[in-house]
Each structure stands twice: as C-alpha cells, then as structure tokens.
Amino acid sequence: MNVIIAGMGTDSRERMVRSAAYLFRERGYSGTGFRDVIAHSGAPRGSIYHHFPGGKVQLAEDAVRYAGDFLDAGIRAAVEGGDAASAVDAFAGWWRGVLVKSGFRAGCPVVAVTVESHDDAPQLVKASADAFGRWQDTLATGLENAGASPERAARLATLIVSSVEGATILCRAERCLRPLDAVVAELKEITRTAVD
Amino acid sequence: MNVIIAGMGTDSRERMVRSAAYLFRERGYSGTGFRDVIAHSGAPRGSIYHHFPGGKVQLAEDAVRYAGDFLDAGIRAAVEGGDAASAVDAFAGWWRGVLVKSGFRAGCPVVAVTVESHDDAPQLVKASADAFGRWQDTLATGLENAGASPERAARLATLIVSSVEGATILCRAERCLRPLDAVVAELKEITRTAVD
DNA sequence: GTCTATACGAAGATAGAC
DNA sequence: GTCTATCTTCGTATAGAC
Numbered sequence: 001m002n003v004i005i006a007g008m009g010t011d012s013r014e015r016m017v018r019s020a021a022y023l024f025r026e027r028g029y030s031g032t033g034f035r036d037v038i039a040h041s042g043a044p045r046g047s048i049y050h051h052f053p054g055g056k057v058q059l060a061e062d063a064v065r066y067a068g069d070f071l072d073a074g075i076r077a078a079v080e081g082g083d084a085a086s087a088v089d090a091f092a093g094w095w096r097g098v099l100v101k102s103g104f105r106a107g108c109p110v111v112a113v114t115v116e117s118h119d120d121a122p123q124l125v126k127a128s129a130d131a132f133g134r135w136q137d138t139l140a141t142g143l144e145n146a147g148a149s150p151e152r153a154a155r156l157a158t159l160i161v162s163s164v165e166g167a168t169i170l171c172r173a174e175r176c177l178r179p180l181d182a183v184v185a186e187l188k189e190i191t192r193t194a195v196d
Numbered sequence: 197m198n199v200i201i202a203g204m205g206t207d208s209r210e211r212m213v214r215s216a217a218y219l220f221r222e223r224g225y226s227g228t229g230f231r232d233v234i235a236h237s238g239a240p241r242g243s244i245y246h247h248f249p250g251g252k253v254q255l256a257e258d259a260v261r262y263a264g265d266f267l268d269a270g271i272r273a274a275v276e277g278g279d280a281a282s283a284v285d286a287f288a289g290w291w292r293g294v295l296v297k298s299g300f301r302a303g304c305p306v307v308a309v310t311v312e313s314h315d316d317a318p319q320l321v322k323a324s325a326d327a328f329g330r331w332q333d334t335l336a337t338g339l340e341n342a343g344a345s346p347e348r349a350a351r352l353a354t355l356i357v358s359s360v361e362g363a364t365i366l367c368r369a370e371r372c373l374r375p376l377d378a379v380v381a382e383l384k385e386i387t388r389t390a391v392d
Numbered sequence: 393g394t395c396t397a398t399a400c401g402a403a404g405a406t407a408g409a410c
Numbered sequence: 411g412t413c414t415a416t417c418t419t420c421g422t423a424t425a426g427a428c
Contacts, residue, residue: 010393028312030226033421046394048423055422105315112311114369115303116224129369158366158378163355166362170354173310173325182354190386206411229403242412245405252404 013051015041020063024109026102029060029116029124057121060113064124067109068131072138079142084191087142091135091160092184095168096177104175107168136161147195156194160187209247211237216259220305222298225256225312225320253317256309260320263305264327268334275338280387283338287331287356288380291364292373300371303364332357343391352390356383 019041023032034056038045052058071094078090098106114128136157143153163183170179215237219228230252234241248254267290274286294302310324332353339349359379366375 012393027314028224028226030224031312031314034423035420044394046396050393107311110369111365114365115308115311116227117368118223118227118301125369125371129371132366132369155378155382158363158375159359159382162362162366162375162379163359164362165365166358166360167354169307169310169361170328170358172313173306173321173328175321175325179354179358182351183358186351186355186386190382208411230405231402240412242414246411 010051012041012043012047016043016048016051016059017062017066019043020059021067021109022106024060024063024112025098025106028112057123060121061123061127064110064113064127064131068127068134072131072134075135075138075142079138079145082142082146084143084146084148084195085188087139087146087157088160088164088184088187088191090142091139092164092167092180092187095164096180099168099171099177099180104172107172108165111165111169132161143191143194146191148191152194156191159190163187206247208237208239208243212239212244212247212255213258213262215239216255217263217305218302220256220259220308221294221302224308253319256317257319257323260306260309260323260327264323264330268327268330271331271334271338275334275341278338278342280339280342280344280391281384283335283342283353284356284380284383284387286338287335288360288363288376288383291360292376295364295367295373295376300368303368304361307361307365328357339387339390342387344387348390352387355386359383 016037019037020032023036023040027036034045034048037043037059038048049055052062054061071091074094075087075090078086078093082090095108098108110128110131113124117124117128136154139160140150140153140157143156144150148156164180164187167180167183171177212233215233216228219232219236223232230241230244233239233255234244245251248258250257267287270290271283271286274282274289278286291304294304306324306327309320313320313324332350335356336346336349336353339352340346344352360376360383363376363379367373
C-alpha cells in the first residue's frame, strides 16, 4: 500500500507527528526532544530533517494541526443532530478521557505549544489560534442549531473551550476530575438557559 | 535595610524567584534556563546552588508559590466588601493586564509549570495545586459573602479560575482580548443570577 | 528515505577557592 | 555569598554516504 496522498506524507512522518502531539501533552514543547519523538514513534532518526526540513518548529506546527483536525472532527460528529448539552459533552468528554487514561499526566497539546510560544516561531501561535478557532466555530454551530442566537452561541463556544481547557489544567494539578465536573455542571446549566 | 526574615531569603534570591515567575509566563518551565534567570534578575551566577540546593525544581517551586501568594493577596483585597462581580473582575482583570502589557506574549506561570510537570518533580504539581486551590478558596469566600450558597460559590470559583485561565491562553493564541472579554461577560451574568 | 558521524551550543549540576 | 572552572548530558541541526 503506502499510497502517498498530497500533503499527507509517509507512515513514519505521520507517526512522528502523532507522537509529537502525544508527548507535548505530557512534557510540553520545550520538554520534548527529537530523542523522545523517535523513541515513541519508532521512526528512523535519519529521516527527521528529510520529513521536517523546518526542524522542530515544523514538527510542532504539524502536531498542532493534527490535534486540531482530530478533535474538531470529534466535536463535529457529536454536535450534529444533538442538543445543546452535546456541545459541552463533546468537548469536555474528550479531555476527561485524556486525563483519566493518562493518570492526570496529560493535557492539551495545543495549550502546551501556546504557553511556550515565543516570537521566534510565530507559526506556532498561528497554528494554535487556528485549532482553538475551529473548535469554537464548530461548537458555536452546534449551539445555533440547538436554538441559541449566533452572538450568544459564539460567546458560549468561547466559554466552553476556555473553561474546559482551564479545568483540564486544574485537574492535572489536583489529580482529580473535580474541576472538570464542576465546570461541566455549570456549563450545562448555562447552555440550557441559552437555548430556551 | 536588608532585614532577613526566616524563610524569606536574601535580595538576590528573591529577585531570582521573581524573575523565574516572570520568565515562565513567556517561555514556560523547560524553555527557561538558569542563564535567562541570571540575566533577567541580575543575580550572581555563582550563588544559584547556594540559594537553591534543590536546583531548578526548587526555584520553580518557589516561583509558583510566589505567584500564588501574590495573586491571592490581590484577589483577597478586591473581594473584601465587594459584590459578586468583584470576584470576576479581581481575577480576570489581573490577567488582562498581563496580556496587554506583554503584547499577548505572557500568561500564567502556574499554568506553564503545570502543563510541563512530570513524575520526576511531583513538588511542582503540588505547588500548582496549592496556588489554584487558594485562588478558588478566596474567590469562593467572596461569592459567599455576596450571597451565594457555599456549594454554588465553590463551583463558580472553579469556573472562574478555569475559564479565565483558559481564556488567557486563547488570548495569547489569537493575540487579542476577545476570548477573555467573552468569558467575563458570561461569568458576570452567571454570578449575578447565583447571588439572587 | 534512511544511515552515520559530527558540529556546536546550552542544559543542569558539582567542586573547591576566596 | 560569590567566584571560576569543569563535568556530563542533551539539545537542534548539518553533511555526505548509501
């Protein structure tokens, strides 16, 4: 097989991107080296700069895009034909799974890249903004379909992404689901009243 | 002067801690080296391990504690004798200032340390949990004084810390205040109804 | 596409003089 | 408390063979 689709890359390239996204969730951007990515992905070390001529920044850019696309597809599927609570569950449920499966050691790779971004690599800020933006747009569409006004849907989508991402960080610190549960309870109440 | 209080340390030690907290906000934990801390604080390189025998982990622990204490004092002052909206303004207003003053390059040092924490340094997770916990407790007390029930106040405090921290990250990515403004608008509406 | 070898700087940390 | 010197490991990145 190994059919190469334009812009998709080879298997080992894809594995590296996925591993980078995975590792960023636990150790952050600066804390993750090519060493770790090679070890985790099983990809050959000799082809790093063949696949990523832009080096680590390019790898991170692709990892953020990958995570952005992946979760957006999940939100989209959960939101289609659902009620207002589906928008909250779609987003919060994903991070709940990440937290539990990792023993509260992993969070969001896009957050990790954003908080470590500096002026030397503005592409990373751009990629992060794209991911956050698409998640918000998809959630807002779902809330509109459930009956919220466009303006309110947009604001609530921002609240959902912000509070769930923030709660995920608090859950890592406290090593429990309490913050995420508290936030989800409040969010469901708010979205319920917004579509009345 | 230079009075040395027990557990407070010398001037250069304090400057290092403050600089670490400052630098973590922009480049994260792993992205900030002793080089940077020395350069920014003006402290002598020769006394790093005199002041911090525990090395970088101890420095980070102190930086998180410093940031935790500092902001908690600010929240406490703003919340005393204020209404429910004061709790939101106290917390969100601080991060708004950080974002604007830094040109959207800086965020929360506690968040930075949390998302880069690993099992090698559980002290950092503990210190982060303490900071987040105290902020929530102080905000919850303020909301209770404004008329919210203890249970609701605790949940709302978690929502405020989570959503404002998350919005701060989104603001860095989008390089504007829109996410924080949206979150604050929703939070004020929620807290208003909670104290009725 | 993958390999080895290597460059070069920076990381955190230690030892011992002053 | 601060200095200099040094150690070791690791970081990203490059060159050139296969």
